[in-house]
Amino acid sequence: MDRPREMPATILTADASRPAAAPLADTLRMGANTSPDGRTIGINSRYLTRDGEPWLPVMGELHYARVPEAQWDDVLAKVKAASVDIVSSYVIWRYHERRAGQFDWRARLDLRRFIENCAKRGLYAFVRIGPWVHAEVRYGGIPAWVVDQVPTRCDDPLYLQYVQRFFAEIAAQLADLLWKDGGPVIGIQLENEYNLTGPQQGPTHIATLKRLAREAGLDVPLYTVTGWDNAVFPRREVAPVFGGYADLPWGTSTAMSAPGEVYGFRLTSRVGGDLGAQTHNSEPGDADAVAHETPFLGAEFGGGVPTMYRRRPVLDPDDIAAMLPVQLGSGVNLYGYYMLHGGRNLPGDVDGQESTASGGYNDLPVVNYDFQAPFGANGEAHAVLGKLRPMHLFLQQWGSELATCDVYAPERVPRGADDLETPRFSVRADGDRGFLFFNNHVRQYRMPERRGVQFAVKLATRTVMLPAEPIDIAPGTWFVWPIGLGLGGARLRYATAQPVTRLSTHEGATYVFAATDGIVAEFAFEPDSVTRIESADSHGVLSTHEADGGLIVRPVAGSVFTAMCRDGSRITFITLASEDIERLSGLPFDGQRRLILTDALAFERDGELVLRSMGVAAFDVAVYPPLERDVRSTHAFVEAPRDGVFQRFAVTVPMVAFDVGVASLRVAQKVQPVASGGAALAAVEPAPECFGKAAAWRIEVPIAALNATGLSNAYLSIQYAGDVGRLFSGGDLIDDHFYNGLSWEIGVRNVMIDPQQPLMLTVLPMRADAPVYLDARHDLRGSISDQVAEVFGVKWVPEYEVVLSLASANC
Structure with missing residues (x-):
């Protein structure tokens, strides 16, 4: 809202007048970067390039082996529609070489077919080959037969022989699919969270892996490693990538987390807080030391978080979305999600998950890997997707301009992640143009209202004050506002609305902006660039006036106006409110x-x-x-x-409905207190023999509900309370879930339900004294005296599909 003029303004200042640093070339030794048709993928000290131009793409993790292969094509079409540019995926060694020398690349393990589908959908691919990948699988994905006989993650000669054979198999799968051959594979990530510095370890081991990958034929434009938790790697041979998560489910505390560092701008180091590396290194890592010669690239900014046994956070959409303005405003020039799309572990692989029982640091569900990601375990869109998609559209349109912008800190910066009083913002600028990044959201903490605020940004040749009058910024608000943005023939001094995308129409260019909740959208044009502003719809323009030598336009959210430019062009502006921008x-x-x-x-x-x-017809x-x-x-x-x-x-759409029957088979028995132990010395998942004390229900689903025609999918939606839920088709465990208060959604086309076998749901009781973290909104322990194992309901939810096509031109 606007503030009365007599109230003093709080001026938030940033000096962005220093010239942006020129990028340094040839600071990294990468691979073949030119396709047969002459297109290039490059990297310099500051950003990626595509065909020689700055490029700031969005990358999202999707594990092909965790999604049924019949769904890959649709899944990738949905990813493309989310305005994601690159799909990254682990190649989980354990899945492909269960027995020494016997490789399986069939069905959902068909890496080649998956990458071909990426190409079909116009997506680039980044293949994360490990060999240790973590991915919340046993031994980080290294097969048990390897772990049983040789030292891993080092230059042990026999281990390297096995790795060499594995890499050669990957290269055979990717033959003719690399960028140099006209394919979509532009990058290879080596290892993961590598900070080991013992014998035959350290940066030399990463250099060995890169050599083995190249010798196998994996010659690509980009080679990366993860750069957090004191990572070590050979300088100039690989580019470090970074990340951060909204919560730390691998932590050991049973209390709410402290304010997360991902909501504060990284102005001194690219390395975030704890990202859950399984190993430790007391020495400083290599990432900060090479910051002047490598761009700030992201690969694991959490699209959600996993649910681990001892910590089960529940995220709200803004918990993920608010990370984007912060990380982009910190200088990130590749925004990579982990995960973008959830999934499930391989059917029948009942001991393949990371667990304390097999020496892991965490306990994960045997099957489920939903991750609360933008696309869930079944490919369903979670609410956060609507928050993220406009940012992806923005980066597709203006990422090339943002990539060249340096980061400039404000005059006052927060003391640390727990300083909730000091406003959080930064500027990225290049000369007299740039973007203002602001965040007033910290997960689970209420930020103060910022009253009577204006920003003063000093650029190369001028200082821009915005907006024209002081504003109040509500708690939870985050935004990206442009400064000095050229829009065809119009020059926008600033806007208090976020640019989203540009369209070409018969009438000229159309620019779409997102209104910031609680703040009047204000467009300040340089008056010598436009001659006339007109309303283009019935909503009308709120006001047009001059201020500080600029032409100020304040449209109503949802309205459309046009600007006639001095060069004779006509530009249309659409400003959408948040409820529409998320659609x-x-x-x-x-x-x-x-x-x-x-x-x-x-x-x-x-x-x-x-x-x-x-569910909506x-x-x-x-x-x-x-x-x-x-x-x-x-x-x-x-x-x-x-x-x-x-x-x-x-x-x-004609409504489709089926009733699901739920019949009690047995009540829960008394369970023992949750044990503590493992590497984390914290709560560990109950041993297998404890699950015999779980309550059980028979789930009756009509066969027609499993094979309903005209639907893209259908879901069993289970609401329950307890510790661990498991769903069996006959004797096969087909899905599981650590209780966190959210509905447990099971796509009937994502799991193997045998209609000839009984479908049984079990719920292990949650004890009132269980030392696990639950979100306070979903924690039932305060209302029970002993233990709880209840099923409140099981619903069948249809996923309707409507396909629109165009009539033939001669019809």
């Missing part, structure tokens, strides 16, 4: 890229527009620019009255 996708359809607004998950697949809705779709051809639909689809410039359609 926004930018997808190709009917011959051009369009804005799609809908509550359904929308993605493009082979020229068609696919809409998926969980009627929804709206808004499109801009309007379609030029008639639309055909697999379901009822009628055009509705327009909403401003948006063409609107109403979609109706």
Whole structure:
């Protein structure tokens, strides 16, 4: 809101006048970076390049082996629609070479087919080959037969022979799929969280792995290693990548975490806090020492967090989304998620998860790897996706401009992660243009309202004050605002709305901005660049006036206005409120890229527009620019009255419903107190023989509900209270879940349910004195005196699919 003029403003200042550092070339020895058609992927000391131009992509982790192969094509189409550029994936050695010398690359282990699907969907690929990958699997993915006989993660000659054979197999799978051959594979990550400095270890081992990868034929533009937790690596041979998580489920505390460092700008070091490395190094790592010759790249900014036995945090969408302005404002020039898409461990691999019983530091579910990621274990879209997608669109449009911008700290910086009083912001600038990054959100902590705020940003030749009048910034608010942004013929001095994307239309360029909640959107144009501002819809323009030599436009959220530029061009501006921006996708359809607004998950697949809705059989779709051809639909689809410039359609799908029966088979027995131990000396998952004391229910699902036609999927949604839930089809464990208060969602097409076998749900009781962390919103222990194992309900939830296609031009 605006503040009365008589109240003094709080001026937050940053000096961004120092010239941005010029990038240094040839600081890293990478591989072949030119494709057969002459396209290039490069790297300098400050950013990545694509065809010689600065490039700031979004990368998301998706483990092909944890997703049924029949779903890969759709999964990757959804990832593409989320405006993600690169798919990264671990190659988990354990899965592929269960017995020495016998490799399996079939079905969901078919790495080649997965990478081919990435290429089909226009996605780059980053292959993380390990050989130790962590990935919350046993021995970090190294097969047990290797661990049983040789030292691992070092230059032991026999270990290296095994690694060499594994790398050669990977290279055979990726033949003709590397960038130099015209394929999508642009990068290789070696090892993971490597900070070992003993005999035959240290940077030399990473250099050995890179040599073995190249000798095997894995010759790519980029080689990376993880740079956190005092990581060691050979200088100039690899680029370190970084990350951070909203909570630390690998921690040992049973209390709420302290304020997370991921919500504070990294202005002195790229290395974040504890990221859960399984090994320790008391010496400083190599990452900060090479910061002047390597760009700030991210690979593991948490798209969620895993649920581990002793700590079970529940994240809200803003807990993940607020990390983006902070990390980008800290200088990140590749934003990589771990995970972007959840999944499940291989069917039948009942001892493959990381566990304290097998010497691991953590206890993970045997099967489930949902991660609370933007796309869950079944590929369903979680609410956080709507918060992230506009940021991805922003980076696709303006990432090349942001990549060249240096980071400039504000005059006052917080003392540390626990300083909640000092405002958190930074500026990235290059000359007289840049972006202001602000964050007033810290997970589980209420930040103060920032009252009467204005920003003063000193650029190369001028100081920009924004906005024109002081504003109040509410707790939980975060944003990215442009300064000195060129928009075709118009020059934007600043905006108090976040740029999202640009479209080309018959009438000229259209720019989409996101209004910041609680703050009037304000666009300040350089007056010599525009001649006229006009409302383009019935919402109207709130106001237009001059201030400080600039032309100020304040549109109502949801409205559209046009700017006529002095060069004769016409630019359209759409400002969307947060509730609409979170429904926004930018997808190709009917011959051009369009804005799609809908509550359904929308993605493009082979020229068609696919809409998926969980449990909701009627929804709206808004499109801009309007379609030029008639639309055909697999379901009822009628055009509705327009909403401003948006063409609107109403979609109706015949409802499908099935009842699920739940019958008690046995009640829970008294369980013993949770034991402590393991490497973490904290709560450990109960031993297998303890699960015989779990309560059990027979789940009756009609066969038709497992094979319902006309649906993309269906879910068993289980609401329960207890410690550990497990679902069995006959004698096979098909899914499991550590209770955290969230509904347990099981896609019937994501697990192997045998309709001829009984479906049984078991719940191990949660004791009132269990030394595990639960989010206070979901912690039932205060209301029980002994233990609890209850099922509150099991629902069958359909996932409807509507496919829109275009009528033939001659119809």
